[in-house]
Amino acid sequence: MSVLDKRGARPRHPMAHKTPGEPAGPGTAEETKAAPERARPGRRGLPLALNAVSVALGIALWWGLAAAGFKLPTPPEVVSRAGTLIGDGTLGQDALASLTRVLIGFALGTAVAVPVGFLMGWYGLLRGLIEPWVQFFRTIPPLAIIPLAVVVMGIDETPKIFVIFLAAFLACVISTFQGVVSVDRTLINAARVLGAKDATIFARVVVPASTPFILVGMRVGLGSAWATLVAAELIAAQQGLGYRMQNAQLYYDLPTIFVGLISIGILGLLMDRVLLLAERKLTGWQERR
């Protein structure tokens, strides 16, 4: 959890306290550029250390509970099971199968959600036509679509990817729509008085201005995609982390379930980091409070 909180603890922008006025000479300019870099290592070290301590404490607690007689595997059991599963290639195959489903579903979901969100935000007519459906499907958990998807699409990859797609799409479309609607009117007016026509305003004002919203939507969508995965793999899967866990459940094989859970957690976290990195790159222009 603290890993995610790190963003909130980022130092305030060093210019924030500068009096609004004149460029105060070359020194100030240098400071502006250099200060955030300089501030980073010191401030970053502490949260990272706290993260490590927190993880260690969590594992210790887990171990303690397992030793105290709760029905839990101990960390060494899980690690050795992970070793076996990696050794015989099962974990790799499962992870690959799950990752493929998540990535395809998520990529499709985002690829459809972004244009649909833009259209909804930009054209009142399309908003009126699309919004009821989006709101309707949003209230249905994607998992509840599974029976329908199986009947209609069969039991191969299609229904699995479809429900993941739906989960990612619904999360991302709302956010993109919100982003387009909340673009500052003054920026649009500024572009218009600089001679920009609708297409230019869309491409050069609306799209960049809503990028932060889209990226947040993508992160939420990614979370939903992973959340839907295990249930999607209920559908006659032959491989996948969710399938492996359900299979293990039949044999009361707790270590394997733990390996599956931890793998999903790590993969999800890694993908979220990648998106976070993209977010920093693409939306670094934002003024953060």
Added chain:
Amino acid sequence: MTSKPAKISLQSVTKTFALGRDTFTALDDVSLDIADREFVTVVGPSGCGKSTLMNILAGLETPTAGRALVDGAPVSGPGPERGVIFQQYALFPWLTVRQNVEFGLRTTGVPKGERRSRAEHFIQLVGLERFADALPKTLSGGMRQRCAIARAYAVNPSILLMDEPFGALDALTRVKLQEQLLETWSQDKRTVLFITHDVDEAVFLANRVIVMAARPGRVYDVIEVDPAIERNEEFRLSPEFAALRNRVWHSVYHQEGRTAAPSVSSSSTT
């Protein structure tokens, strides 16, 4: 008054907005001519329609009645010959200073090389050359507004419409920017319509101060300021300035005392 066609001409412009079931008259029969390369300031209490006036000229709003002419042609939509500077700067936060200044040049299809050199020129004109590749978030309010001025100038408009451009700045920065704006303007003269709620600013910058009255928004008084006077600190502290300032001040703050607008038409609506 028919010697030379006015650069900007408002002819009986009325603008009403629907406010629930009522209508709100933002501008009531406003007529105004502005000559080429004139620097006109508009000052008045809030609700006097000064921003509406600017939006109509910018082409962002259309008059309910009457005509707004620029170079003799009715305004229809925004155009690159009319540059607008907003109170909130309205810089594109994801673009650097240079890219912001180049924005209008790109939309009007200026080739890359010329874009570059023209942007360079205007960035220098407002003194931001050291910050050309900085993002707006790293600039102070005054620097942001100078960037916005460079951006408006870059597309080479013959008219600059400024809507309380220095309204969000502190008093010191404001004075400095007023002087810089006049310096920029005197090097490269354009017709300027400058909206403000600050009497000092209105007097200091203008060739002519238009005082507006509210409810309904109308032209209340017009005060000429000799364009030959050099606008510097000396002028700002001079008795002439104080006298003009007094005059404008009374016109703005003691409108109720007088019954009718002295110089310009204002139909009586209750």
